[in-house]
Amino acid sequence: MNLHEYQARDILRRHGIPVPPGEVASTPQEARALAERFGGKVVVKAQVHAGGRGKAGGVKLAKTAAEAETHAKAILGMTIKGLTVQKVLIAPAAEIASESYVGIIVDRASQRPVLMVSPAGGIDIEEVAAKTPEKIHRLAIDPRYGLLQHQALTLGFKLYADVKQARAAADIMQKLYAAVYGVGASLAEINPLVTTPDGSVQALDAKIGIDDNELERRPDIAALRDVSAEAPAEVAAREAALTFIKLDGYVGCCVNGAGLAMATMDLVKYYGGEPANFLDIGGSSNPQKVVAALRIITSDPNVRSILFNIFGGITRGDDVANGIVQATREFPLKVPIVIRLTGTNEREGIAILERAGFTALSDMDEAVKQAVAKAKGKAA
Amino acid sequence: MSIFIDKATRLVVQGITGRDGSFHAKQMMSYGTQVVSGVTPGKGGQLFENVVPVFNTVAEAVRETQANTAVIYVPAAVAASAIFEAADAGIGLIVCITEGIPVLDMTRVLPFVHERGARLVGPNCPGLISPGKSKVGIIPGNICKPGKIGVVSRSGTLTYEIIHQLSTHGLGQSTCVGIGGDPLIGTNFIHCLAGFEVDPETAAIVMIGEIGGTDEQQAAEFTKSSVTKPVVGFIAGQTAPPGRRMGHAGAIISGSSGTAAEKMAAFEQAGISVMQRPADVVPLLKERM
Numbered sequence: 280m281n282l283h284e285y286q287a288r289d290i291l292r293r294h295g296i297p298v299p300p301g302e303v304a305s306t307p308q309e310a311r312a313l314a315e316r317f318g319g320k321v322v323v324k325a326q327v328h329a330g331g332r333g334k335a336g337g338v339k340l341a342k343t344a345a346e347a348e349t350h351a352k353a354i355l356g357m358t359i360k361g362l363t364v365q366k367v368l369i370a371p372a373a374e375i376a377s378e379s380y381v382g383i384i385v386d387r388a389s390q391r392p393v394l395m396v397s398p399a400g401g402i403d404i405e406e407v408a409a410k411t412p413e414k415i416h417r418l419a420i421d422p423r424y425g426l427l428q429h430q431a432l433t434l435g436f437k438l439y440a441d442v443k444q445a446r447a448a449a450d451i452m453q454k455l456y457a458a459v460y461g462v463g464a465s466l467a468e469i470n471p472l473v474t475t476p477d478g479s480v481q482a483l484d485a486k487i488g489i490d491d492n493e494l495e496r497r498p499d500i501a502a503l504r505d506v507s508a509e510a511p512a513e514v515a516a517r518e519a520a521l522t523f524i525k526l527d528g529y530v531g532c533c534v535n536g537a538g539l540a541m542a543t544m545d546l547v548k549y550y551g552g553e554p555a556n557f558l559d560i561g562g563s564s565n566p567q568k569v570v571a572a573l574r575i576i577t578s579d580p581n582v583r584s585i586l587f588n589i590f591g592g593i594t595r596g597d598d599v600a601n602g603i604v605q606a607t608r609e610f611p612l613k614v615p616i617v618i619r620l621t622g623t624n625e626r627e628g629i630a631i632l633e634r635a636g637f638t639a640l641s642d643m644d645e646a647v648k649q650a651v652a653k654a655k656g657k658a659a
Numbered sequence: 660m661s662i663f664i665d666k667a668t669r670l671v672v673q674g675i676t677g678r679d680g681s682f683h684a685k686q687m688m689s690y691g692t693q694v695v696s697g698v699t700p701g702k703g704g705q706l707f708e709n710v711v712p713v714f715n716t717v718a719e720a721v722r723e724t725q726a727n728t729a730v731i732y733v734p735a736a737v738a739a740s741a742i743f744e745a746a747d748a749g750i751g752l753i754v755c756i757t758e759g760i761p762v763l764d765m766t767r768v769l770p771f772v773h774e775r776g777a778r779l780v781g782p783n784c785p786g787l788i789s790p791g792k793s794k795v796g797i798i799p800g801n802i803c804k805p806g807k808i809g810v811v812s813r814s815g816t817l818t819y820e821i822i823h824q825l826s827t828h829g830l831g832q833s834t835c836v837g838i839g840g841d842p843l844i845g846t847n848f849i850h851c852l853a854g855f856e857v858d859p860e861t862a863a864i865v866m867i868g869e870i871g872g873t874d875e876q877q878a879a880e881f882t883k884s885s886v887t888k889p890v891v892g893f894i895a896g897q898t899a900p901p902g903r904r905m906g907h908a909g910a911i912i913s914g915s916s917g918t919a920a921e922k923m924a925a926f927e928q929a930g931i932s933v934m935q936r937p938a939d940v941v942p943l944l945k946e947r948m
Contacts (some may be wrong), residue, residue: 490762644938
């Protein structure tokens with residue numbers, strides 16, 4: 280789950296990291312009131328889960344409160360990478376002497392949280408990594424001891440020659456590490472970490488991604504989810520405990536297991552089709568999940584055929600079959616459906632399908648070929 | 660022979676009285692696995708299915724029943740704790756089926772397990788099976804056949820699909836290992852490749868990877884330097900868009916190093932025959948053996 284910038288700034292502030300003032304507004308009037316309260320120049324920043332906000336025109340400097348209102352009016356409701364802006368952050372324009380980067384991610388290879396710092400901040404860190412990798416300094420942290428003071432200070436000196444600033448940065452790094460474990464983050468970035476003309480070190484912008492597996496035990500963090508900032512079909516899927524990702528093709532896929540779902544999409548492509556989605560109904564299936572899955576797939580107007588690929592393990596063939604029959608009673612399908620069903624309770628599942636007038640295949644390749652052919656037949 | 664589990668495997672089931680644990684404990688028992696004990700705190704003293712003693716702690720189960728392997732079916736919220744407990748009790752092989760363990764929990768679990776000399780398979784995995792000998796986890800026994808192919812995979816049902824292809828064409832398996840789809844796992848491809856390489860019963864290896872991370876690239880390098888047996892490989896997620904999670908927490912492409920194309924190229928450079936689709940596994944193996 281991604282957090283908005285203003286939410287990430289809140290978390291950093293709560294963990295004792297110096298963050299310059301800034302508040303969120305949902306209307307141009309609120310934006311104006313905040314700008315009046317702050318006085319002077321303010322920055323108006325779109326709050327969406329997308330990078331490249333500045334380039335898209337979602338970040339604007341306002342000299343007066345009236346100008347802040349005008350900018351907020353333009354930015355609120357704007358679409359950036361398919362997502363509508365619902366909120367803007369209003370923050371006093373900071374005077375910046377330098378920009379650095381500080382981030383923590385969990386690294387697969389070292390199996391540890393890795394702290395990355397770079398004196399080249401303010402820009403996309405992946406760009407820095409690609410062009411000037413020598414400007415990024417990394418440290419794998421031993422989670423048994425946490426980020427030790429001397430380790431943080433060593434990296435602080437990579438950012439600042441001044442000992443006061445290096446110490447301030449080290450303190451921020453240790454607090455950021457505490458925040459990662461405190462909120463269950465899989466990624467926490469301060470970009471840029473700035474120095475102001477008076478020498479203080481502050482977190483100007485922040486990005487935090489939460490590990491979805493943490494949400495159950497952290498209801499306060501789960502409550503930060505902004506459903507309006509996510510694609511509606513993906514929200515519906517999550518509520519039905521399915522994993523769904525919309526793609527640009529026309530063969531709707533419903534599969535059990537992520538690996539098999541990806542292999543099914545690949546096979547659709549192999550046989551000349553284009554998958555409309557990734558959809559994993561998960562392990563222990565029940566008929567209701569299948570109904571929800573079909574509802575989501577059929578709501579995509581691009582779908583010209585539907586492909587079920589079920590290899591029963593924990594998932595039972597009869598559950599899936601019952602779900603398909605129930606769903607097609609509730610909302611008759613307008614496109615052809617091809618069902619591949621094998622594994623646990625396959626015989627029971629096939630019997631249920633046949634009674635309802637469906638046929639089921641046992642071979643994955645054959646099913647994919649048919650689904651692609653049917654999608655194309657309807658298009659022609 | 661086989662790797663990791665065989666007839667000598669003495670299994671304790673953590674969460675044996677739960678919904679998933681009890682179902683799969685019965686499945687494993689009917690497959691012939693030596694299920695010697697179970698653990699559910701508060702249910703110590705009971706008998707599961709009238710034969711398997713249940714204990715409050717893993718330590719008691721080890722002391723009383725000489726369990727050497729543990730399988731975990733407990734809910735995600737307590738699964739990390741279950742792994743710690745198994746490792747502390749001296750279990751040598753810990754298989755965690757549970758999915759949804761926070762990655763930050765795993766950053767603490769893995770060094771602990773390692774320090775105690777234990778091997779963890781998973782989490783978020785289907786477990787292992789050495790057909791005809793022992794099954795630990797949830798891989799359906801009826802799709803497997805004893806034989807000479809070693810299978811290692813990051814996926815669940817895709818693994819079943821490949822095993823099914825092998826078995827229906829007369830290619831049995833020595834051991835099938837599902838290593839799990841999470842970003843932080845205890846046993847990786849290389850551990851399994853090394854095991855299959857020295858296992859006299861394994862004649863060829865099938866390796867099933869996914870987009871995300873660089874485990875497959877490292878496995879390819881290891882294959883080139885240290886594996887003499889034929890290896891056939893598959894990568895799921897060729898059509899996955901970059902930057903999106905594909906269900907598995909691990910299957911996310913970030914940067915260029917996680918793409919299917921890059922992994923398939925690494926396989927080819929290492930002399931691994933690359934399947935374009937699951938059905939290619941049998942012809943490619945026959946070509947190489």
